[in-house]
Amino acid sequence: MALAKLDVVVLDCPDPRALAGFYASVLGGTVEEDPEDGEWVDLKVPGGPALAFQRAPGYxxxxxxxxxxxxxxxxxxxxxxxxxxxxxxxxxxxxxxxxxxxxxxxxxxxxxxxxxxxxxxx
The missing domain is CATH 3.10.180.10 (2,3-Dihydroxybiphenyl 1,2-Dioxygenase, domain 1)
Incomplete structure (x- = not known):
């Protein structure tokens, strides 16, 4: 029996919105972000786990x-x-x-x- 289920794969990056847009163009899916935050952006990928993109200063x-x-x-x-x-x-x-x-x-x-x-x- 599994202890957990994969929820999301998170990639550190300098520009979460731009990288989410790149992967949305490659994989399809829906980009979801908090317009006031800009530190975290989700990409809901059809038929697979979500990807998330997190701003990382000094990446x-x-x-x-x-x-x-x-x-x-x-x-x-x-x-x-x-x-x-x-x-x-x-x-x-x-x-x-x-x-x-x-x-x-x-x-x-x-x-x-x-x-x-x-x-x-x-």
Whole structure:
């Protein structure tokens, strides 16, 4: 029996509204925020756990790849067409981290705040 159920994955970042908008464009869903706060923004993702974005003063993006440093975590995002998804995330402001091997079933990017994520073929 599980002790808990995953509720939300929270990403620290310098601009919660902007990063929530990036992931809303990638995943769909609804951005919910307190307009007076600006420190925390939720993204309700259809069919999956919510993502939340929390302002972190002094935020430093993880380094990837860097065996001597932690990447902290990364998101694996399942896609039907790697090439089309790659084009879309790059247009939204992602940057490639590891896309050299075009035969693999995944490609690695950084979101606009520097968090690594993978596009994975279904």
């Amino acid at each position: 430093v993006a993880p380094k990837w790849p860097a065996p001597q440093e932690s990447q902290q975590f990364h998101l694996d995002l399942r896609v039907a067409d790697l090439d089309a998804a790659e084009k879309g995330v790059l247009e939204l402001g992602a940057r490639p981290l590891d896309v050299e091997d075009r035969e693999r079933t995944f490609r690695v990017y950084a979101d606009p705040a520097g968090h690594p994520f993978c596009l994975c073929a279904c």
